């Protein structure tokens with residue numbers, strides 16, 4: 240019993256004067272805190288740029304999902320989307336909470352297995368899975384969500400060679416007709432949610448799905464486990480996800496009618512995001528004080544699934560979800576140090592050592608990460624500045640931010656930066672990837688080492704024939 244307690248500790252939200260999350264807020268000395276740790280102290284000790292993850296916030300975020308689905312659809316399994324944060328320690332925390340995982344590619348799968356995740360709680364997704372990837376999944380017993388017409392044959396060939404059985408699912412290309420005029424984040428270019436979904440590479444048509452099921456049914460090594468869909472980060476309105484969940488069931492009816500097999504499990508992927516009172520994410524009206532909560536997402540999806548299943552006379556399937564950013568995002572912050580402060584005729588720029596290499600969505604998706612000074616975090620703003628990084632592009636991390644006067648040496652934190660930051664970080668301008676510190680209560684530990692010059696420079700090779708000839712005349 241003591242052991243079980245240790246693995247999933249009780250969470251006591253910290254006491255802050257201003258709360259950004261249960262474990263992120265402004266502490267008694269006026270500084271930004273992650274759980275019980277003063278971010279000023281962490282930034283001085285570990286250096287910047289720095290990612291900081293709150294272990295307890297991550298657990299809290301997971302539990303909010305777990306409890307919401309427990310209430311509205313208890314037969315639910317939550318698979319953490321590992322791609323949102325690949326840290327091994329993060330995976331261990333998710334294991335302790337009982338989360339499965341969504342893996343993309345051999346490396347993510349390898350790391351999830353290395354962290355001891357139960358392979359039966361892992362799925363492998365991907366539109367172009369490599370042979371070594373399929374082999375690793377089959378040898379370890381993961382469920383593989385098929386997303387190509389020749390994938391079943393390749394799976395069977397490998398399963399026979401390894402003398403293994405294999406669990407499969409099928410990624411669907413849902414019609415999403417009700418989303419024809421709904422818009423969301425322009426994650427996949429312009430267009431409505433339906434247009435964006437139609438235009439991406441993912442998923443099998445109804446006919447292809449039926450063909451795969453009919454073929455797989457007669458393959459003794461193959462076990463059909465689920466259908467899968469992922470709406471991507473294109474909306475954070477739970478109603479859009481309920482449309483998708485309903486259509487998963489509609490397809491279950493179609494598959495049953497055409498093959499005799501009813502999917503015992505539907506996996507509705509991730510993509511639903513969180514909102515914050517101070518705003519976050521794309522410029523969406525749902526990101527604000529009234530942003531939907533996991534309970535809204537769970538209740539609408541559950542109602543749609545139950546209603547459609549009843550209409551079609553289908554048994555209620557097991558439900559799987561693959562949330563990533565909604566769990567890891569609010570669990571982390573990214574911290575940069577102020578360097579050059581420059582005043583122009585129309586603007587003031589505050590340069591940081593943090594860059595859009597480290598918060599890539601700020602550049603690619605115009606993602607809004609709320610920024611807070613670390614020291615005296617509640618100080619009244621006195622001016623509007625552009626928070627920029629050091630890269631050789633505009634490197635806008637936070638344009639038009641209301642800030643108190645900032646001077647060289649101050650630290651700035653960007654909130655809700657625990658997902659798709661380190662895992663999508665780039666090395667433009669040969670920048671080094673930051674360290675990540677995991678905070679739990681008053682304890683801070685490095686879980687990702689800061690990159691060193693040797694990690695960047697060491698990968699390059701010069702063919703010996705170029706050596707002498709490259710000296711300047």
Ligand SMILES: Cc1ncc(COP(=O)(O)O)c(C=O)c1O
Nearest residue numbers: 320469508509510561562563564
């Ligand atoms: C198949 C699949 N599942 C889950 C996710 C996680 O999405 P999110 O982090 O937006 O919840 C992704 C993200 O790209 C995905 O491709």
